[in-house]
Amino acid sequence: MRERATGRYDRAVARADLDELDERIIAVLSEDARCPASEIGRRVQLSPTAVARRIARLERSGVIAGYRAVLDHARLGSAIEAFVELRFDGATQVDDIETAFAGLAELVEGFTVAGDPDALVRLRVSDLDHLKRVIDRIRRSGRIAGTKTLIVLGSTPGRR
Numbered sequence: 327m328r329e330r331a332t333g334r335y336d337r338a339v340a341r342a343d344l345d346e347l348d349e350r351i352i353a354v355l356s357e358d359a360r361c362p363a364s365e366i367g368r369r370v371q372l373s374p375t376a377v378a379r380r381i382a383r384l385e386r387s388g389v390i391a392g393y394r395a396v397l398d399h400a401r402l403g404s405a406i407e408a409f410v411e412l413r414f415d416g417a418t419q420v421d422d423i424e425t426a427f428a429g430l431a432e433l434v435e436g437f438t439v440a441g442d443p444d445a446l447v448r449l450r451v452s453d454l455d456h457l458k459r460v461i462d463r464i465r466r467s468g469r470i471a472g473t474k475t476l477i478v479l480g481s482t483p484g485r486r
Contacts, residue, residue, distance in 0.1 A: 342387055342388075342389045344389070347370055347372065347380065348380060348384065348389075350369070350370045351366055351370055351377060351380055351381065351384070352384070352389070352390070354366050354369055354370070355381070355390070359393040359394065360393075362374075363375075363377040363378045363381070366381075399450050403452050404432075404450035404451060404452055405452065405453075406450070406451050406452070406453060406454065406456075406457060406477065406478075407434070407448065407449070407450050407477075407478040407481070408448075408449050408451065408457055408475055408476060408477045408478060409446060409447070409448050409449075409475070409476045409478070410446070410447045410449060410461060410464065410473055410474070410475050410476075411443035411445075411446055411473060411474040411475075411476075412426060412427070412443055412444055412445040412446070412447065412464065412470060412472075412473055413442065413443050413444055413470070413471045413472040413473070414426075414444045414445070414468075414469050414470060414471055415469045415470075415471045417469065418444070418468070418469045420438060422468075422469075423438045423444055423445050424436060424438060424445070425467065425468065426445070426464055426467040426468050426469075426470060427445070427447045427464055427467070430447075430449070430460065430463070430464070432449045432450055432451050432456075432460050433447060433448070433449060434448040434449060434450055435447070435448045436448070443474070447464070457475070457477075461473060461475060
């Protein structure tokens with residue numbers, strides 16, 4: 327595997343030094359990122375000021391990397407979610423795989439993976455015809471040897 331200067335394949339990251347209060351604060355924020363410090367403090371038995379200081383430290387250290395809104399994609403016109411497995415020809419470099427899907431507006435997430443397939447992309451589209459057009463665009467992007475599409479029937483949220 328060819329490594330870029332950024333070290334993107336170096337997954338040896340030291341675990342952050344967190345105490346039980348940090349873990350409890352993270353658990354509350356994982357459930358509701360908009361929860362006010364006063365409510366978090368009530369739940370973990372700290373003052374709002376102490377909670378705010380801990381959250382700021384967790385943000386500075388990169389443990390909390392950001393906050394997100396949970397969207398209703400059906401109301402936004404993208405009711406269909408699909409995973410597409412991508413297989414590339416043998417001459418494709420690992421670093422070149424993401425060029426097949428990185429610029430897609432329909433892309434939710436893309437993963438370069440070890441094993442078969444070579445990549446897995448998660449897409450949101452308006453209808454099956456839209457999905458077909460996106461898959462055709464991916465197939466025309468380069469060295470794609472094959473695809474397999476899985477359409478999501480339902481999902482269960484997990485902890486991120």
